[in-house]
Amino acid sequence: MKKIKYFLFVALLYFSSVIAIGYIESNNPNGNIKDIGDAFWFAIVTLTTVGYGDLYPVTVLGKIISLVLISGSIGILGIIISEITNKINSYMEKKKNGFFGTDFENHYIIIGYNDFALQVGKEIISTGHKIAFLTDHKDNLEKINSHFNKSNCFSLYAEYKDEENYSKLNFKTAKSVFINFEKDADTLVFVLNAKKAYPQIEYIALCNNTELKGTFENAGVKHVVSPLEVTSKLVASYIFEPEVATYTEDLISSSKNEEDSDIQQYKIIADSFYQNKSFNNAFHELKDNYNAIAIGVVKDNKVYKNPSSDYILSTNDYIILISNGASKQGLEKLFGIKEGK
Numbered sequence: 001m002k003k004i005k006y007f008l009f010v011a012l013l014y015f016s017s018v019i020a021i022g023y024i025e026s027n028n029p030n031g032n033i034k035d036i037g038d039a040f041w042f043a044i045v046t047l048t049t050v051g052y053g054d055l056y057p058v059t060v061l062g063k064i065i066s067l068v069l070i071s072g073s074i075g076i077l078g079i080i081i082s083e084i085t086n087k088i089n090s091y092m093e094k095k096k097n098g099f100f101g102t103d104f105e106n107h108y109i110i111i112g113y114n115d116f117a118l119q120v121g122k123e124i125i126s127t128g129h130k131i132a133f134l135t136d137h138k139d140n141l142e143k144i145n146s147h148f149n150k151s152n153c154f155s156l157y158a159e160y161k162d163e164e165n166y167s168k169l170n171f172k173t174a175k176s177v178f179i180n181f182e183k184d185a186d187t188l189v190f191v192l193n194a195k196k197a198y199p200q201i202e203y204i205a206l207c208n209n210t211e212l213k214g215t216f217e218n219a220g221v222k223h224v225v226s227p228l229e230v231t232s233k234l235v236a237s238y239i240f241e242p243e244v245a246t247y248t249e250d251l252i253s254s255s256k257n258e259e260d261s262d263i264q265q266y267k268i269i270a271d272s273f274y275q276n277k278s279f280n281n282a283f284h285e286l287k288d289n290y291n292a293i294a295i296g297v298v299k300d301n302k303v304y305k306n307p308s309s310d311y312i313l314s315t316n317d318y319i320i321l322i323s324n325g326a327s328k329q330g331l332e333k334l335f336g337i338k339e340g341k
Contacts, residue, residue, distance in 0.1 A: 010075045017069040021057055022037075024065070025038075025059060031058045033055050046066075098158070101169070102132055102169065104132055110133050111178065127338070131153050133153070134165060135155065138157050160190060171198045176204055177202070177203050177204070182208070188219055191203055199220075205224055251322065262323070266331060267335065268317045269336055273335075279294065279297065286321060290334070291326075293321055295320055298320065
C-alpha cells in the first residue's frame with residue numbers, strides 16, 4: 001500500500017512538473033519547448049534516460065522544475081523496474097513450486113514425499129508412466145527435480161488440506177492416487193476430502209497401524225499398503241526359503257533391463273487380440289511368442305489367480321503375467337496399451 005501511495009505521489013509530481021515546464025517555457029521567446037507536447041517529449045526522453053538534447057528548458061524556473069522532473073524520473077523508473085523484476089521473480093517462483101499445475105493425463109499421483117515415495121516414484125517412472133508429487137516441504141522440490149525429469153514428473157509445493165491442489169495435480173485424469181503420510185489420521189482426513197471431490201479415483205494408502213486397515217477400506221481406500229506386513233512376509237521368506245524370497249523381490253520390482261523379469265498386467269481393450277479367447281489360448285500364445293507366462297486375470301477389480309483353462313477373456317479384463325524387459329515392447333504393441341492400470 002505504501003508503494004502505491006509513493007508511486008501516485010511521484011506520478012502526480014511528475015506530470016505537474018511536465019505541465020509547468022510546458023507553460024513556462026512556451027511563454028519564453030527564446031525557449032525551444034513550445035507547448036505541452038514538447039514538454040512531454042522532453043519528459044519521456046528524460047524518463048528513459050535517452051536524453052537526445054533536442055529539447056531543454058532555458059528559463060531559470062524551468063531548469064529548477066526540470067531538476068524535480070529528473071528526480072521524479074529516477075523514482076518512477078526505479079519503481080517500474082522493481083515491479084517488473086518482482087513480477088518476473090514471483091512468476092518463476094510460482095512456476096518452480098508448481099503453482100500453475102500440470103496437464104499430465106493417465107498419470108499417477110503421490111501425496112507426501114520421503115525416501116519411500118522416491119523409490120515408489122522410480123518404479124513407476126521405469127514403466128514409462130508419468131507421476132505428480134504433492135509435498136508441503138519446499139526443500140523436497142530440489143530433491144524431486146534431482147531424481148526425475150520434468151517431462152515425466154511434476155512436483156507441487158502446497159498445503160495438503162487445500163482442495164484447490166486437486167485440480168493442479170489434474171486428479172480428474174489420474175489413474176490412481178497414493179497417499180504417503182506418516183500419520184494414519186492425516187491419511188484418513190485426506191482420503192475423505194479427496195473422495196468427495198473425485199469419488200471415481202482409485203486411492204492407495206500407506207497404513208502404519210495394521211489395525212486400521214478396515215477403517216481405511218471403509219473410507220474408500222482401494223488398496224491398503226502396510227509396510228510392516230510386507231516386510232515381515234519377505235523377511236520370513238528369506239529365513240526359510242531365501243531363493244524364493246530373492247525371486248519374489250525381483251518380480252515385484254520393475255524390470256530395468258532386458259534380462260530382468262517382473263510381474264505386469266495388461267488391459268484387454270476393444271478389438272484386442274485376446275478378446276473372447278480362452279485363458280489357455282492366451283497362456284500358450286504368450287509363452288510361445290513372447291516368453292511371457294500368464295498367471296492370473298483381473299475382472300471387475302477382483303484377482304483370479306491361475307484361472308481355469310477355459311476361462312474366456314473379455315474387454316476390460318487384465319491379464320497378469322511374468323515377463324522380462326526384452327519382451328515388454330512387444331507386449332505393449334500386442335495389447336495396444338502400456339502395462340498397469
